[in-house]
Amino acid sequence: MSLDDPRRQDLIGWGRTVHRSAEVRRPAVDGDGLVDTVLAAPKITVRGAGRSYGDAALPGAGIVVDMTSCRRIVSFDQGSGVLVVEAGALLKDIIDQTFPLGWKLPVVPGTERITVGGAVASDVHGKNHPGAGSFGNHVLWLELLRSDGQVTELSAGKDADGFWATIGGMGLTGIILRAAIQLQRVDTGxxxxxxxxxxxxxxxxxxxxxxxxxxxxxxxxxxxxxxxxxxxxxxxxxxxxxxxxxxSTLDLPNGVAPYPELRVSGTRQRxxxxxxxxxxxxxxxxxxxxxxxxxxxxxxxxxxxxxxxxxxxxxxxxxxxxxxxxxxxxxxxxxxxxxxxxxxxxxxxxxxxxxxxxxxxxxxxxxxxxxxxxxxxxxxxxxxxxxxxxxxxxxxxxxxxxxxxxxxxxxxxxxxxxxxxVIPLMYPRMWTWRSTQQRLDPVGRWTSGLAERLELLS
The missing domain is CATH 3.40.462 (Vanillyl-alcohol Oxidase; Chain A, domain 3)
Structure with missing residues (x-):
């Protein structure tokens, strides 16, 4: 499948404090387009829905690969609650389709309008963290496109260091292509x-x-x-x-449906x-x-x-x-x-x-x-x-x-x-992360404004 024509765009973080202009590519996961793009670009910033407040999804150098066109739900097992989904899918897309079937994401942050890849890369947390943990606790495996063009599957049992370096790794270990997520049963909305x-x-x-x-x-x-x-x-x-x-259904007043009616809200940026x-x-x-x-x-x-x-x-x-x-x-x-x-x-x-x-x-x-x-x-x-x-x-x-x-x-x-x-003081295992990041990114291709500003990769 071919790429969209590359074009230069002005990008901002959700907080609107940082503005960057960059060449943006929107490839599909299937086919050779994404791999060809990766191998041709010396520096790449991976971007999802752009809901990071600052510069985590804004470029430092090089091009931007926007993953929001890769948003298919690949499979969903209604018996086990295991969902396989492309990284560009919004949490909202997942909730819209699985909620009426009696399943929900165990962890959601303050917005549904982030991508699965962003949720993994940021290891987002919700208001139930003491019991449910963060998003990464519910990822069973993920597919990662490395900077050398190879696709590898990572899990807690298969290259655990690479898996955990990617969860919370701010998109600096590679491009997350797909992820398998364990959903949780829900009785009502x-x-x-x-x-x-x-x-x-x-x-x-x-x-x-x-x-x-x-x-x-x-x-x-x-x-x-x-x-x-x-x-x-x-x-x-x-x-x-x-x-x-x-x-539970027993808690609801008479006449109240188990799931509230889905309301479509606008996403136009003000x-x-x-x-x-x-x-x-x-x-x-x-x-x-x-x-x-x-x-x-x-x-x-x-x-x-x-x-x-x-x-x-x-x-x-x-x-x-x-x-x-x-x-x-x-x-x-x-x-x-x-x-x-x-x-x-x-x-x-x-x-x-x-x-x-x-x-x-x-x-x-x-x-x-x-x-x-x-x-x-x-x-x-x-x-x-x-x-x-x-x-x-x-x-x-x-x-x-x-x-x-x-x-x-x-x-x-x-x-x-x-x-x-102060970042190395705040994240004392950064040295371990850097070692794994360099193994997954042997050519030093991944970057971002955040990575450059905080010297995460140096």
């Missing part, structure tokens, strides 16, 4: 939500710690907290803690608002106060599963609200005993006039064997900041040092600002 409003940082942490213990025993239990980063004194870090667990947009210190303060004061502690609410777990799909215009310079999301993880670092980071931002537009906290359990996989046992806090506030590259260096000093790490899939010097 609904969840039961318990909501608790907390009055202090300490109360928020206590509530999330209690939920983490329950999550460890139940892979279907989800938890997330919104933190008020604008509060002062004891109010800093107060929040809203949501717990979700599966609703234009960035001019200048600074509408996100400012004043609007953040007002929105934070309103959100906390208007929320109430309520138990046993029935909510639809998909919008509850994937709120970003209802906020396609969110990055546009931050204006022309876009949005930086700084997401980091720290061990369970170092929850004080979370408050220190919020205090640093408040002191420097950088109250986050959004701050969400989740529990993390044990990660995968992937050396560059993000999750570690403990906490992860994601902070949305207007990029225009980060006047210098070193604005968040003190936060980097706080996180690294606690044995924590930043999420590479969302990064656009971290100091490259």
């Amino acid at each position: 609904w969840l039961i939500r318990n909501r608790r409003r907390t009055g202090s940082f300490e109360e928020t942490i206590e509530a999330m710690q209690s939920l983490a213990e329950q999550q460890e025993l139940d892979p279907d239990r989800h938890a997330v907290a919104w933190l008020d980063g604008h509060g002062h004194g004891t109010a800093l870090g107060r929040g809203i803690v949501d717990e979700f667990y599966s609703a 234009q960035s608002l001019p200048g600074p947009g509408v996100v400012s210190r004043t609007t953040i303060a007002a929105a934070s106060a309103a959100r906390w004061h208007l929320s109430r502690s309520v138990n046993s609410q029935i909510v639809a599963l998909r919008p509850a777990l994937c709120p970003l799909d209802r906020a396609e215009g969110w990055p546009a609200a931050f204006g022309r310079r876009g949005l930086v999301q700084y997401q980091f993880a720290v061990p369970p005993e170092d929850f004080g670092v979370l408050r220190e980071v919020l205090e640093f931002l408040a002191t420097h006039g950088m109250t986050p537009a959004l701050a969400t906290l989740k529990n993390l359990g044990f990660g995968t064997a992937g050396p560059l996989s993000f999750p570690i046992p403990g906490w992860t806090l994601a902070l949305d900041l207007p990029a225009r506030w980060l006047h210098r590259p070193d604005t968040l260096r003190p936060v980097d040092k706080l996180v690294a000093g606690a044995g924590g790490r930043v999420y590479l899939a969302k990064d656009s600002v971290t100091d490259p010097e």
Whole structure:
């Protein structure tokens, strides 16, 4: 099958902070076109749906191979729940087809609009990580196109080092062609939500710690907290803690169908608002106060599963609200005993006039064997900041040092600002990963803006 005519395109990350122009190719998995493209290009960045906030799917040098045309569901065994799918398929494509059959993906991040290849390369996690782990825990095997044109099958039992270097490997070990994923049975498309409003940082942490213990025993239990980063004194870090667990057919009111009606939502990218947009210190303060004061502690609410777990799909215009310079999301993880670092980071931002537009906290359990996989046992806090506030590259260096000093790490899939010097401290198994990456990429073909900026391959 032939390639689309190569053409130069302007590409951006989802946060709209980084723009790159590159020659983009959209090959098909079958046939010789993809292999020919790989062998002809000295440097290649692999790109999926482009939902990474920063430069993980943007080129440093060379061409871009866009995998979104390779999106077939190859096979699905309704008895075992094993799905074989091409890497360019969106999680949404999978959910649309398997959900009505009583199967679901065990792990979804805050959006369904990422590709399978991106989910594997980022080893994405959901709100149920303590029990379910991350996406890579449910990958049975994958096919990888190496830089020498060879296709190899990887699994935990067949070249385990290569398999785990690819899971969380940020697309730098090769092009993921197909993956086999173990799905999970589901009775309904609904969840039961318990909501608790907390009055202090300490109360928020206590509530999330209690939920983490329950999550460890139940892979279907989800938890997330919104933190008020604008509060002062004891109010800093107060929040809203949501717990979700599966609703059975017996939990549903009379007349409610087991699966909510599928609603088709638009995916059109909104234009960035001019200048600074509408996100400012004043609007953040007002929105934070309103959100906390208007929320109430309520138990046993029935909510639809998909919008509850994937709120970003209802906020396609969110990055546009931050204006022309876009949005930086700084997401980091720290061990369970170092929850004080979370408050220190919020205090640093408040002191420097950088109250986050959004701050969400989740529990993390044990990660995968992937050396560059993000999750570690403990906490992860994601902070949305207007990029225009980060006047210098070193604005968040003190936060980097706080996180690294606690044995924590930043999420590479969302990064656009971290100091490259702290990355080896945050990812101490990077040296092991580099050795495997060089074996899988013998000609040094794979790259990305992220890899070059953070010196991941040097």
